[in-house]
Amino acid sequence: MVRVKICGITDISSALTAAEAGADAVGFIFAPSPRRITPSQACRICRELPPFITRVGVFVDAPLEEVRAVAEYCGLDAIQLHGSESPDYCRSLGRRVIKAFRVGDEIDPAELSDYPADAILLDTFVAGQKGGTGQPFDWQLAAGLKLSRPLILAGGLTPENVGRAVSIVQPYGVDVSSGVEKEGQPGKKDPDKIRRFIAAVKGL
Numbered sequence: 001m002v003r004v005k006i007c008g009i010t011d012i013s014s015a016l017t018a019a020e021a022g023a024d025a026v027g028f029i030f031a032p033s034p035r036r037i038t039p040s041q042a043c044r045i046c047r048e049l050p051p052f053i054t055r056v057g058v059f060v061d062a063p064l065e066e067v068r069a070v071a072e073y074c075g076l077d078a079i080q081l082h083g084s085e086s087p088d089y090c091r092s093l094g095r096r097v098i099k100a101f102r103v104g105d106e107i108d109p110a111e112l113s114d115y116p117a118d119a120i121l122l123d124t125f126v127a128g129q130k131g132g133t134g135q136p137f138d139w140q141l142a143a144g145l146k147l148s149r150p151l152i153l154a155g156g157l158t159p160e161n162v163g164r165a166v167s168i169v170q171p172y173g174v175d176v177s178s179g180v181e182k183e184g185q186p187g188k189k190d191p192d193k194i195r196r197f198i199a200a201v202k203g204l
């Protein structure tokens with residue numbers, strides 16, 4: 001079954017809605033973003049979540065020590081990197097890592113395969129934005145992609161389009177942020193959209 005990560009969580013209620021609806025993971029943004037959260041807020045949410053939900057921290061070119069400290073403090077299970085972090089940076093983290101690559105007109109499978117992450121996330125390239133763009137890329141570019149690590153599809157997914165995206169790309173998992181938010185309110189999740197997104201992926 002395709003796994004679901006609900007990203008850009010900023011409050012306990014949305015985290016619990018995601019967990020109850022069947023999300024496998026939730027994400028916290030520790031980088032400049034309208035969805036940015038402080039480590040102490042994220043820590044409080046992590047403590048309220050039930051077991052078996054993966055807690056993911058999202059960072060963009062943050063100092064290694066900062067990432068390690070936040071991961072330890074919040075009890076994060078995985079780190080998601082959305083910047084230009086080097087392979088050595090990734091190895092030095094000593095944690096499970098999801099590396100985001102932003103897709104424009106093409107995908108270079110060798111670049112993805114060479115990076116020492118536990119999973120590869122494909123997101124949409126939008127100049128000046130590191131993530132949470134709400135824009136899809138051409139899913140055909142990722143159709144048939146053979147990687148040695150799990151592939152997570154992101155970028156502009158919604159309850160309405162995720163079923164088609166999954167059928168084309170057949171990813172290990174999907175990741176959504178703005179597609180499950182209240183209209184025009186970045187960081188404010190819509191419980192109904194969260195439920196409909198997860199149901200669309202898992203056929204619930």
Ligand SMILES: O=C(O)c1ccccc1NCC(=O)[C@H](O)[C@H](O)COP(=O)(O)O
Binds near residue numbers: 132135
């Ligand atoms: O969501 C953000 O604001 C963000 C900012 C900086 C780096 C990463 C960010 N989000 C990471 C995610 O995992 C998002 O789910 C992913 O980019 C997809 O976003 P969306 O297109 O809004 O569903």
